[in-house]
Amino acid sequence: MTTTVEEAAQALREIDLIRHRAAGFQDYQAESGQLLLWGLAYVVGFALTACFRDYLIPIWVVVVLVTIGVGTWMASRTGADGARVAWRYLAVIGTFLLFCLALNIVFWPLTPEQGAMLAPMLLAALYILRGIQLRPRYMVIGLLLGTLCLGGYILLLPVFWPWMTLACGGTLIVSGLWLRAL
Amino acid sequence: MQTPDEIIHQPVRLKVMAALNTLDAGKWLEFVALRAIVEATDGNLGAHLTTLENAGYVLVKKDFAGRKPRTRVCLSA
Numbered sequence: 578m579t580t581t582v583e584e585a586a587q588a589l590r591e592i593d594l595i596r597h598r599a600a601g602f603q604d605y606q607a608e609s610g611q612l613l614l615w616g617l618a619y620v621v622g623f624a625l626t627a628c629f630r631d632y633l634i635p636i637w638v639v640v641v642l643v644t645i646g647v648g649t650w651m652a653s654r655t656g657a658d659g660a661r662v663a664w665r666y667l668a669v670i671g672t673f674l675l676f677c678l679a680l681n682i683v684f685w686p687l688t689p690e691q692g693a694m695l696a697p698m699l700l701a702a703l704y705i706l707r708g709i710q711l712r713p714r715y716m717v718i719g720l721l722l723g724t725l726c727l728g729g730y731i732l733l734l735p736v737f738w739p740w741m742t743l744a745c746g747g748t749l750i751v752s753g754l755w756l757r758a759l
Numbered sequence: 760m761q762t763p764d765e766i767i768h769q770p771v772r773l774k775v776m777a778a779l780n781t782l783d784a785g786k787w788l789e790f791v792a793l794r795a796i797v798e799a800t801d802g803n804l805g806a807h808l809t810t811l812e813n814a815g816y817v818l819v820k821k822d823f824a825g826r827k828p829r830t831r832v833c834l835s836a
Contacts, residue, residue, distance in 0.1 A: 580768070588768070588770075588773060591770070591773065591774060591777075592773065592774075592777040595774045595777040595778050595796060595797065596777055596778070596780070596781055598778070598796050599777070599778040599781040599782075599788075599796050600781055602792055602795070602796055603781065603782075658783075
């Protein structure tokens with residue numbers, strides 16, 4: 578059997594396409610677990626905040642710490658290089674939290690509602706950017722998250738906390754399920 | 760000059776090998792995911808996997824995820 582130059586070039590293009598598609602599939606699979614985890618965390622955090630406004634800070638400290646612990650454990654189980662992935666995960670989450678803290682300091686005083694908008698809006702922006710650069714589903718997730726959260730803040734402030742349970746936590750959970758689906 | 764391996768250098772089987780080659784060591788890819796990646800039908804992909812498995816290029820594992828039957832594939836070492 579002989580192979581022409583054109584056939585070989587076509588085969589290489591197909592291999593490249595398949596590798597890109599397979600990498601995207603694995604990327605979505607890894608991301609879906611984190612989206613489900615953080616979606617659940619936001620549902621619990623916002624629901625508890627809606628019920629116990631006076632305990633906002635302790636609620637979120639516990640929710641965030643538990644979620645980081647579980648998320649790090651999940652990250653460490655991905656691939657053969659789990660330890661490095663876990664450290665990178667902690668660095669990303671740490672940067673995210675420090676940026677939110679910095680915004681709180683710069684714009685202080687913020688209302689609890691304003692403070693609660695920082696993380697979802699930053700997350701939405703990051704997903705849109707990631708979607709533009711890498712994979713289209715991330716852009717959809719970012720746009721949906723940003724639109725629902727900002728829309729709720731502008732139009733539904735009296736029911737802000739229950740709304741955010743659905744708009745932020747719900748969106749992340751649905752997004753996680755969507756990434757898992759083929 | 761080396762001649763192409765007729766088992767691997769068939770279009771669908773080449774795609775299968777390219778997809779499996781992206782996996783980390785010890786990782787398996789589910790049949791349904793592989794089917795979506797290479798855009799093949801159940802029967803077509805199953806036949807090509809049998810060919811690759813018989814030639815020793817891939818490993819195929821059939822088990823259950825809960826109550827659902829599951830087929831997973833990876834490159835053989």
